[in-house]
Amino acid sequence: MKPTSLKGRSLLSWKDWTAEEILFLLELSHSVKKAARNRDIHQRFTGKTLAMIFEKRSTRTRCAFETAFGEEGGHPVFLSTQDIQLGAKESIEDTARVLGRMFSAIEFRGFKQETVDILAQESGVPVYNGLTDQFHPTQVLADIMTLQETFGKAQGRTICYVGDGRNNVARSLIVISAKLGINCTIVCPKELTCDEKLLAEAHSWASDSGSKITVTDSLDGVVGADVVYTDVWVSMGEEAKKEERHALLRPYQVNAELMRKTANPECIFLHCLPAVKGEEVTIEVIEGPKSRVWDQAENRKHTIKAIMLATI
Numbered sequence: 619m620k621p622t623s624l625k626g627r628s629l630l631s632w633k634d635w636t637a638e639e640i641l642f643l644l645e646l647s648h649s650v651k652k653a654a655r656n657r658d659i660h661q662r663f664t665g666k667t668l669a670m671i672f673e674k675r676s677t678r679t680r681c682a683f684e685t686a687f688g689e690e691g692g693h694p695v696f697l698s699t700q701d702i703q704l705g706a707k708e709s710i711e712d713t714a715r716v717l718g719r720m721f722s723a724i725e726f727r728g729f730k731q732e733t734v735d736i737l738a739q740e741s742g743v744p745v746y747n748g749l750t751d752q753f754h755p756t757q758v759l760a761d762i763m764t765l766q767e768t769f770g771k772a773q774g775r776t777i778c779y780v781g782d783g784r785n786n787v788a789r790s791l792i793v794i795s796a797k798l799g800i801n802c803t804i805v806c807p808k809e810l811t812c813d814e815k816l817l818a819e820a821h822s823w824a825s826d827s828g829s830k831i832t833v834t835d836s837l838d839g840v841v842g843a844d845v846v847y848t849d850v851w852v853s854m855g856e857e858a859k860k861e862e863r864h865a866l867l868r869p870y871q872v873n874a875e876l877m878r879k880t881a882n883p884e885c886i887f888l889h890c891l892p893a894v895k896g897e898e899v900t901i902e903v904i905e906g907p908k909s910r911v912w913d914q915a916e917n918r919k920h921t922i923k924a925i926m927l928a929t930i
């Protein structure tokens with residue numbers, strides 16, 4: 619595909635992206651990584667500006683956007699809710715219109731998907747979802763890149779996500795897997811199962827791409843997995859549910875026994891991070907030989923740079 623065809627696009631979730639477009643971004647991510655290894659950094663964002671709005675905390679996403687944009691000569695501006703009127707004293711629409719006049723692109727991390735959708739509708743510049751309650755699209759692009767690095771090709775492989783089936787990471791894995799022909803099994807307690815509407819959409823993409831999307835509350839779901847993936851039991855903004863989540867998710871901890879249950883000696887472990895070691899994953903697994911979490915974290919930067927290069 620022609621790289622120019624993605625100019626001006628926003629990334630809100632992967633729902634409105636084709637497999638071809640996502641694969642192009644992945645290819646670009648690999649070449650960005652290779653160039654970074656060779657210290658072959660250009661100044662492709664000179665004269666450009668990026669607004670980075672954060673309603674929630676972040677290490678990887680903020681640092682990936684800020685360093686990727688800055689090292690190419692761009693000027694990133696970090697805006698927390700302490701700094702900016704966003705739906706507080708000014709409507710999100712008005713903030714979006716003003717930011718669109720001053721910035722080349724906008725990154726948003728926060729609570730409502732609706733906020734990032736409005737920013738994209740009203741600003742007239744590319745908007746990137748750096749995580750909402752519903753989706754975390756930049757994360758899963760790095761996850762698929764890590765799969766490609768490990769197995770050569772991600773298509774036809776099986777990701778098994780174990781944990782909170784309703785959260786932003788699980789939902790994003792379902793979408794990107796269905797688009798790219800990757801099998802995705804969500805292993806979660808019935809009380810935290812996936813959104814039916816999203817699953818229906820995913821099944822239709824999966825029937826085109828040839829992937830299989832499965833949801834089960836049985837740990838047997840991990841059998842045959844190429845990747846076991848987990849995330850925190852309590853996502854940002856849901857701290858009040860801590861006790862309930864722990865009770866529901868304790869049986870779903872990723873430990874050495876669960877990794878053995880895959881019966882796949884090649885199976886790797888992924889986690890979007892930050893991790894609460896000893897809760898959703900044992901130290902033995904996350905620090906063990908099957909873990910690729912540090913490559914996965916590094917890939918956040920390469921994939922985010924690729925997304926911005928393609929769309930700005």
Ligand code: CP
Nearest residue numbers: 676677678679890891
């Ligand atoms: N995985 C991820 O998004 O990490 P941060 O919350 O640190 O950005």
Ligand code: NVA
Nearest residue numbers: 785849853854890891
């Ligand atoms: N599900 C987690 C992901 C953190 C990167 C959260 O929303 O807190």
